[in-house]
Amino acid sequence: MISVTLIGSGNVAYHLAHHFLKRSQICLKQIYTRNTKDLRYWKDKVSTTNSLELLEESDVTILAVSDDSIQEVSKHVKNSFVVHTSGGKSVNELKNTTNKGVFYPLQTFSKHKEVSLSEVPFCLEAENNKDLQLLKRIVKSLDSNWFEINSEQRKHLHVAAVFANNFSNHMYTLAKDICQKHNVPFQILFPLIQETSQKIVDLSPEKSQTGPAVRNDKKTIEKHVNLLSEKQKEIYKLITESIQNHGKKL
Amino acid sequence: MISVTLIGSGNVAYHLAHHFLKRSQICLKQIYTRNTKDLRYWKDKVSTTNSLELLEESDVTILAVSDDSIQEVSKHVKNSFVVHTSGGKSVNELKNTTNKGVFYPLQTFSKHKEVSLSEVPFCLEAENNKDLQLLKRIVKSLDSNWFEINSEQRKHLHVAAVFANNFSNHMYTLAKDICQKHNVPFQILFPLIQETSQKIVDLSPEKSQTGPAVRNDKKTIEKHVNLLSEKQKEIYKLITESIQNHGKKL
Numbered sequence: 154m155i156s157v158t159l160i161g162s163g164n165v166a167y168h169l170a171h172h173f174l175k176r177s178q179i180c181l182k183q184i185y186t187r188n189t190k191d192l193r194y195w196k197d198k199v200s201t202t203n204s205l206e207l208l209e210e211s212d213v214t215i216l217a218v219s220d221d222s223i224q225e226v227s228k229h230v231k232n233s234f235v236v237h238t239s240g241g242k243s244v245n246e247l248k249n250t251t252n253k254g255v256f257y258p259l260q261t262f263s264k265h266k267e268v269s270l271s272e273v274p275f276c277l278e279a280e281n282n283k284d285l286q287l288l289k290r291i292v293k294s295l296d297s298n299w300f301e302i303n304s305e306q307r308k309h310l311h312v313a314a315v316f317a318n319n320f321s322n323h324m325y326t327l328a329k330d331i332c333q334k335h336n337v338p339f340q341i342l343f344p345l346i347q348e349t350s351q352k353i354v355d356l357s358p359e360k361s362q363t364g365p366a367v368r369n370d371k372k373t374i375e376k377h378v379n380l381l382s383e384k385q386k387e388i389y390k391l392i393t394e395s396i397q398n399h400g401k402k403l
Numbered sequence: 404m405i406s407v408t409l410i411g412s413g414n415v416a417y418h419l420a421h422h423f424l425k426r427s428q429i430c431l432k433q434i435y436t437r438n439t440k441d442l443r444y445w446k447d448k449v450s451t452t453n454s455l456e457l458l459e460e461s462d463v464t465i466l467a468v469s470d471d472s473i474q475e476v477s478k479h480v481k482n483s484f485v486v487h488t489s490g491g492k493s494v495n496e497l498k499n500t501t502n503k504g505v506f507y508p509l510q511t512f513s514k515h516k517e518v519s520l521s522e523v524p525f526c527l528e529a530e531n532n533k534d535l536q537l538l539k540r541i542v543k544s545l546d547s548n549w550f551e552i553n554s555e556q557r558k559h560l561h562v563a564a565v566f567a568n569n570f571s572n573h574m575y576t577l578a579k580d581i582c583q584k585h586n587v588p589f590q591i592l593f594p595l596i597q598e599t600s601q602k603i604v605d606l607s608p609e610k611s612q613t614g615p616a617v618r619n620d621k622k623t624i625e626k627h628v629n630l631l632s633e634k635q636k637e638i639y640k641l642i643t644e645s646i647q648n649h650g651k652k653l
Contacts, residue, residue, distance in 0.1 A: 220623065241615075241623050260595055261613050266605060272594045300591055309585035310592075312627045312639075317578035317592045318599045319614030320642045321571035325600075326608040326649060328567035335559035341509055341550055342560075342567045343604055344522045348511055349568045350575075350600035354593055355516060358576040363511050364569030365491075373470065373491055377562045384645060389562075391641055392570045395634060399576060 155291055156180045156211040160226060162191035164262035165238050166217035172270050174198060178294035183209045205229040212287060215256055216247070224248050234284055240311040243304035244278050254279035256288055257307065258297075261318055270295045276302040276310065321350075327385060359399070366396035405541055406430045406461040410476060412441035414512035415488050416467035422520050424448060428544040433459045455479040462537060465506055466497070474498050484534055490561040493554035494528050504529035506538055507557065508547075511568055520545045526552040526560065571600075577635060609649070616646035 157179055159170055166184070173181040183200045185208060186192055195201045202208065205226070214232040216223060223237050228248040235247055236254040247253040255278040262268055275292045277299050279285040285301070292299040302310060325346060332339040352361040365373040374393060378386050407429055409420055416434070423431040433450045435458060436442055445451045452458065455476070464482040466473060473487050478498040485497055486504040497503045505528040512518055525542045527549050529535040535551070542549040552560060575596060582589040602611040615623040624643060628636050 220620070241626070259591055261598055261602070261611075263602075263606065263611070266602065268598075272598075274591045274594060276591070300588065302587065302591075306585055306587050308626075309581055309630060310587045312630050313578040313581040313587070313589075314592060314595060315614055315616075315627060315639075316574045316581070318595050319612065319616060319646070320638075321574040321596070322599050322603070322608050322611055322613075323616075323642055323646050323649070324566045324571040324574065325603050326612065327645075328563040329608055331559055331563040331566070335556055337552065337556050337560045337563070338550065339563075340604075341524045341526070341552075342564060344524060345510055345564060345568050346571070346600050346603065348518075348522075349572050350596050352511070352513075352516065353572070353575050353596065354590075356513065358572050358579055361511075361513075361572055362569065362576065363572075364565055366565075366569060366573075370470075376491070376558075377565060380559060380562050384648070388570075388641060388645060389565075391638060392573055395577070395638060396569070396573050398634070399573070 154178060154180050155213070155287065155294070156182050157291070158183045158185070158209055158211040158214040158232060159217060160185045160208075160214065160230070161217035162186035162188050162195070163217060163219065164264050165258065166215075167264055168262050168268050168270070169215065169217060169238075169258075170195070170199070172295055176294045179291065182211050208232060213254075213256075213284075213291070220246075234287070236279075236288065240276070240307060240314060243308070244280075245304070252280055252284055254284050254288060255302075255304070255307065256291070257302075259310070259314065270297050273297050275299045276307055278303055278307070327388070331381075331385075362396060364396075366393040369397060404428060404430050405463070405537065405544070406432050407541070408433045408435070408459055408461040408464040408482060409467060410435045410458075410464065410480070411467035412436035412438050412445070413467060413469065414514050415508065416465075417514055418512050418518050418520070419465065419467060419488075419508075420445070420449070422545055426544045429541065432461050458482060463504075463506075463534075463541070470496075484537070486529075486538065490526070490557060490564060493558070494530075495554070502530055502534055504534050504538060505552075505554070505557070506541070507552075509560070509564065520547050523547050525549045526557055528553055528557070577638065581631075581635075612646060614646075616643040619647060 173179045184195050187203050214235045217238045220239050223246045230249045234252040235249045236256040240257050244253050244255050257276040258273045260273040277288045329339045423429045434445050437453050464485045467488045470489050473496045480499045484502040485499045486506040490507050494503050494505050507526040508523045510523040527538045579589045
């Protein structure tokens with residue numbers, strides 16, 4: 154049995170807590186949050202506190218707070234092993250004087266959408282092997298995969314995730330804008346979007362690249378550019394150019 | 404029973420032909436191609452020809468050729484009802500003097516990856532109701548969905564598809580470049596990519612937008628920009644700005 158203290162009540166803390174409560178190998182000892190609504194929500198499920206002074210010791214204390222709060226909160230944590238859950242921050246962002254680590258679930262979490270943690274890869278980092286093994290055991294109890302990723306690698310992985318998730322999602326948003334403006338139901342594009350995201354698993358994104366840019370179909374590119382707003386045009390041109398230059402590098 | 408003559412042997416023709424051969428409601432009468440390797444491939448499966456003079460009449464003749472060949476090939480087709488399969492071209496690109504239409508499967512096709520046509524939406528257009536009903540019957544026989552989309556709408560849908568498919572795929576490519584450069588396995592990102600593409604169905608892309616841009620997290624944005632190559636930087640900045648301006652419009 155691994156005991157866990159959880160600090161925070163955002164999306165990551167919310168999903169982790171719910172999954173921990175379901176696992177027999179994990180004992181969720183306490184949740185810390187300053188949010189009174191969240192305190193009420195968790196009160197009858199698990200021991201809660203809104204004071205870092207009253208934090209209970211556990212095998213691991215998971216700090217699932219916003220990036221900007223990691224330094225400040227961790228300063229006040231005396232527990233023996235503290236990890237944060239951030240993709241964007243180094244392990245040294247933690248200011249506790251005890252052992253440190255990172256327990257970063259690489260997924261996009263929304264409170265109102267259930268996430269199957271078994272499909273979430275955890276990026277782990279710890280200062281010693283014993284701590285690392287402990288984090289691995291937690292991941293295993295969640296039926297998830299883990300990768301050992303140090304702070305330097307994670308920094309770059311975090312930028313890569315911005316491209317893979319935030320920016321691809323914005324491409325969907327721009328597609329939806331165009332559809333709405335011209336009375337085309339956006340859902341026509343759902344199967345295409347899903348197939349595109351599946352294809353990279355079997356085929357790699359470079360080999361999956363289709364469309365006028367990679368074909369260097371200048372007539373279509375020109376026609377498309379003329380249909381777009383000024384801002385859309387700029388994006389269309391820059392990504393088209395990037396696709397074409399990428400082809401040349403290969 | 405609906406009889407079909409198919410012109411072309413690219414990805415779309417290949418997948419359509421294979422699905423037609425499996426359906427009892429469709430009789431694939433003939434495939435036209437000038438490619439000798441493809442002629443050999445189809446010879447023992449269906450009647451083939453490499454001469455437009457020898458094209459057999461059918462209820463519908465499907466022209467699944469490259470956008471640039473539609474005009475030239477359709478000029479020589481005397482069959483009674485001819486449709487093309489292109490997202491990017493108007494119905495008037497067809498130069499046959501008989502009935503015209505469009506039968507556009509909105510999906511990304513690769514020869515070496517099987518596509519379940521039941522998940523492909525077909526965008527249909529025809530000059531009269533009888534022809535439109537015929538196209539709908541073909542789509543139904545493939546267990547697919549159809550949408551009535553005219554040439555004007557389809558023009559914009561095609562650009563939207565470039566954003567939703569080609570450009571989101573390029574975001575995956577850029578993410579992979581970053582991972583490879585810093586020895587991070589790209590497959591860590593697969594679950595995130597898949598979740599992102601699923602989320603829009605339940606939540607819409609605007610509501611699914613996460614990340615430093617939409618949070619206006621300037622510190623992280625600056626950190627990210629400093630990790631990127633000049634070309635990547637340009638894309639990062641432009642899409643970040645576009646995400647932020649989009650938020651303001653809402």
